[in-house]
Amino acid sequence: MGSATGGGMGILRYKVRAWRKAAEMTQADLALATGKTVQTxxxxxxxxPTRQSTLDAVARVCLRTEWHSGDLLRGSWTGL
Structure with a gap:
């Protein structure tokens, strides 16, 4: 549980990457859409470790796109 977001971080990272690729977005595109940096x-x-505000911003972008995945959105962003 060494991350700020709980023990499920490994699952979340792959789901975010998979969703971003399915949406045909680069990290730069997602950063621009969320108001975060590419490094974030x-x-x-x-x-x-990722701040809750970053997770919330990514979730909002995911919900705004037609490519969102029920698997990505299922459960809590803080500990899938």
Missing amino acids: ISALECGR
Whole structure:
């Protein structure tokens, strides 16, 4: 549980990366859409500690796109 987001970070990082690729977005595209930096998006995808505001921003972008996945959105963002 060494991350700020709980024990499920490994699962979350792969789901975010898979969703981003399915949506045909680059890390730069997602960073721009969320108002975060590319480094922050990269850190999230690599499983590094991530602030709740970053997770919320990514969730909002996911919900705004037609590519969102029920698997990505199922459960809590803080500990899938």
